[in-house]
Amino acid sequence: MIFYTKQQKMHLSQISEWASITGAALTLGGIVLTLLVFLGVKKIRSYYSFNIRMPDLIQKLRDHNSSLQKQFRDFDSNKKDIQYEINQIIAIMETVEHKTLKDLRQKIKVFLKNNEDLTDSPEKETAWKFYSDTAALITRISELVEDRKWDYK
């Protein structure tokens, strides 16, 4: 059995106090570091999902919008195809909305809201408006992708 003097006991309690404070500080530091790594990974993930996925989505939007315009040549006979292309564009825009930046996200939201009822047999004029609005939005998205290309370089 080991016996400590009063002074030794005080010294030991001081050491244990310091050890516990250091331990707590290290734990806190670990949590902060984990958070920073988590945020960093999230940022890198969003960068890659934006810069790698977006050009492909933009190309798909362009293809569907061009195809939509071609279906207008015989509007009444191609109503089903027109509806299909509109649905495709809306679905891709919804994907783009989650991947893009705040100000553009707002514009896409407005676009989707404006065209909420369009999926059910659209009128000719409304469909043309949808076509030109989509073309304008595609240009906005492409410009943003070009700008962000240099963010991490």
Added chain:
Amino acid sequence: MTKENESYFEAIAKIIKLTQEEKIKWQTATKKPKILEGIEKIDSAYTGEYLGKTLRIYKVYTKSEKPYLPDIHTSFSLLVRPTEYQWTYSIVLEIIDKDGNVMWTFPNLNILSDLYEEIGYKIAGVSDFICELLKEK
């Protein structure tokens, strides 16, 4: 992108619509656009009239130096690398006077490709050709 630019999209969409409805009749341009020899090449150019204005559209190929991204294997040959060129194209839509001089050029927007394709489709008479072809026994 400005509000003005957004109205260009609507305007070009309207020109595509008028082309489909044959309210604007396009023909192969007699007065060709001026180009920089050796650097630019013109594909088919078309003109059409609407609201007293003459529109001209064409595809222009432009020669430019190919961007070079050296990697570890090729960086040693950087000094002796011959210059490589590439041809990229854009569609130009402009308003011209009776002598073919450019009065104003529309901004270069992706929607112009659809207009150019639509005009080609009309001028080539693709729709009638397919109808005739399918009728033939």
